[in-house]
Amino acid sequence: MATSDSTQFEYVAGEREHLPLNPKRSHRYRCCILALNQCLRDYLEVSELGSGSKVLDYGCGIQQYREFLPKGCEYMGADLPGNSLANIEITPDGGLPVEDQSIDLLLSTQVLEHVDDPDFYLSESFRVLRPGGRLLLCTHGVFRYHPGPNDYWRWTHTGLLRIVRQTGFEVEQVRGLVGGSAAALQMFQDLTMQHLPGWLRPGYCAVLQTLMGWLDAHHSEAARLANAWDYAVLARKP
Secondary structure, three states: OOOOOOOOOOOOOOOOOOOOOOOOOOOOOHHHHHHHHHHHHHHHHOOOOOOOOEEEEEOOOOOOOHHHOOOOOEEEEEEOOOOOOOOEEOOOOOOOOOOOOOEEEEEEEOOHHHOOOHHHHHHHHHHHEEEEEEEEEEEEOOOOOOOOOOOOOOOOHHHHHHHHHHHOOEEEEEEEEEEHHHHHHHHHHHHHHHHOOHHHHHHHHHHHHHHHHHHHHOOOHHHHHHOEEEEEEEEEOO
């Protein structure tokens, strides 16, 4: 991603954990995974992608959500040097070697918190999208520190909407994923499970993830938007 001193980071294999699409009850992020997967599918369904649509995954990592795309889309993964899965290498200043107005949908999943210049990252996203193209962005609200290679930001929904709109996008939808009490329990789990013996962790996570699901089911959409584990935005370039 963009760096203020033009330092070029390298991708570290395994840095981004693989999140199964159908996590076991004992998976430590089960509740969050299910909420994120459903949101991404919902947003992609209304993104008007068809055969031949060009999708760019900006910070693609392990290309976790590639299979969510409709058949016939042309997928391109962009990432830091060293990621063998990426077919586009992000430049030293964090930019994209991609033509202006050539992309139909730009996908950004759990990347913005790792970018030291979010304004530049979003301006590059805006530049490569065709008029009418969409940005599908999700990033953290409440989450533990997780450098990859760096970890800079956490967002409120108002702050995220502000920076997306300032770039020139028209926001179509915004959603909070996993509300405040459930997000707090996720944080508690993440910070305590490391102190448990390995054999106890699956059961511990299964109990807490079940409780998280129950708590989150009792949040209203407004409550999730106010305090969430993650935020997702679907925006359109005019």
